[in-house]
Amino acid sequence: MHNIQDILETRDFIMNKTDDRPVIGLILGSGLGTLADEIKNPVKIPYSEIPHFAKSEAIGHANELVIGELNGKIVAAMKGRFHYYEGFTLDEVTFPVRVMKALGIENVIITNACGAVNTSFSPGDLMIITDHINLVGTNPLMGPNNDELGTRFPDLSQVYNKELRNIATTVASEQNIPLQHGVYAWWSGPAYETPAEIRMIRTLGADAVGMSTVPEAIVATHGNMKVLGISCLTNMACGILDQPLNHDEVIEVASKVKTKFVGLIKGVLEKI
Template sequence: MINLNSKYRQILERIKDDIPFEPEICIVLGSGLGDFANKIETIKSISTSNLPEYPVSTIPGHKGYLHFSKYADKKLFVVQGRIHFYEGYKISECVLPIHLAAKLNCKKIILTNAAGGVNPNLIPGDLMLIRSFISFNIKKELTELVGLASIDIKNSMLDFPSEELNEIIIQAALQEKILLREGNYWYTKGPNYETPSEIKMIQKFGGDAVGMSTVHEAFYANIMKMKVAAISCITNYAAGLSSIKLSHDEVIETAEKAKSKFERLIKKSIELM
């Protein structure tokens, strides 16, 4: 088990010296969704490159900033730059932003991501509220965060998603007249996109969307007693479901087209919290 309090004490102390307030809500921005950080009032921005030993995000669309922002009288901690397992980082490094949010006393967190659509009813540009995860292939790594499982840890993901937060997001979608899908997110470690045969398997076992983030963040946030919700932006058809070859450029391009309704959904959700 890795002691994250000890591992990240220096980073946390550095941030606490600079923060303008203790945030109430954390929002982690997925691939192509980072522009949301520019649509709200920013009080203080911290470049992660200025934080000691903070992992560098190597993926386009993840700028590497921690923003202390405000919207609708809510104090926000906005993570603009995710740390991915497939970049070669350890699981303890991937959950660093979540650890910081928890230690800054955030009580609620909305995780967002770009995902491939597996369910044929999902099309690029759709927003999907995540109802559950299929994540058996990362269970071993999660033990690095918590050690031997207690009863609380075994039951932790029974609290995902937060029904309170999900109901708020659903109400936000209704008020903004945004079509909000719901489904199961299948986690893969990467580093490559899934093969057409793997997508067929995922379909058969109940996956609606597939991606390479979010699950470990939700798990750790639950362990840290935060209320958690997660939203996928469907940015492409999964492998074998379209004649178009998968690329990160396609992910960014589709997220760009969906960013207006994504922004409206998140803003209204914040207002209703």
């Protein structure tokens, strides 16, 4: 469980870097960091300088916290995230969410690039996460609970806030962005799933599968924050098209849909 002194020390370090007080947190997935480039008067803090932050090596991640104004709202954007598959503990993966809460952020938008399991979806689609399935066999809340951070047994019946999902759906409609809605399955990685595993994941009721997002969403819910989850479906999951998967394709497709993605997020910020 996260140490409150570490959280507060990190919060104070960040607050000393900028007079802006963020109200919305953004976690930007592989190939989606370009949204942070739209932030006005940005203060950029490399993760390596932030006390108690881990350092991500994931390809497609810039590894800096960017604070500034985006569409009239002050945001704190993680340009790059920490993944369980990199060998980080789930405490390290989710620590930035605790810091966001300490900064006064109540709404967090978590994004990712992932594979489509639902065969009616297509690469390049954006998907609003309605729910998730944790297939990793562990949980970021394991260990002693600190009641100051959240309850011992949090309710996960509404992790992905309905109001925020409705706002995103309205914005997508206004901008003529085709939008899918579905269940996201969390896979540890770093290897992609086998065709048999994808068949299992589809049978269990997931529409997409990826290697992030769920730990952050659980910890945000534990901290009583509202979560909006958005996936960029960069490829059909293993076995659907009978072709090999590679990370270059993920980054390429994510960059192609960035205009839609940026437009959607900025529209959501306007209405929150």
